Amino acid sequence: METSFAIEEPITHQRCTESLSSVEDAIYVIGGKWKLKIIIALQEHGNIRFNELQRIVTGISARVLSNELKDLELNGFVKRIVHSEQTPVVVEYISTDYSKTLKPVIIALSEWGRTHKNNIREDVFENK
Template identity: 35%
Template sequence: MPVPKRRNYDAVPACTIEAALNLINGRWKGVILYHLLQDGTTRFNALQRRCPGSTARLLAKQLRELEEDGFINRTVYAVVPPKVEYSLTEEGRSIAPILMQLCDWGRGWLDRRHLTTLADDPVERVA
């Protein structure tokens, strides 16, 4: 059974890596941060397209947590239909070097195994 994320910031983590990983822990958080870093301000549906396999509910939950933790800004426009945009805060941009190193490491790991990602696949996929 997975361990629930600790949202109590008064609890002292055992080490700094635990503190850092607790903030970005979540199936889509790293992907969301990476795409906001690459694409800039982005709407919900565009983020959902970048996270194939994610449900709207899970993505919204992860976005809320990233907002609570100060990594992203959520801007709501009073229009019909509703328009919501997400962008990185200074705190969110501060993790960019780590995300880029993780991206490079992931690319190397895939290359060593002769694997590709969906983004690398040149074959058109039928929706």
């Protein structure tokens, strides 16, 4: 069986600094306890009203959800649609196409999290 290894460029100080800066920017925008949960819920459920979203993202308060939605809208991940022609006025939230660019990242994080949890379980049980 042949094993091939990709030869990587040596990591320079500049490249390392740029990578750290990029990761810091990403974590700033999507980090925290709720943002990815909200993005995932919107991607899975499509157009969704505030109260329905709050029920799906269990444990989040209305105030925190409102603030997180404003941040996500500011960063282009969420679009707020107001249906003012209806009475009462209906407000829905949807994920943007830009938000969907996170899908590979979310899948990778999910797989890594599952693997990590299994590794921790195995390690815990092996050490007993």
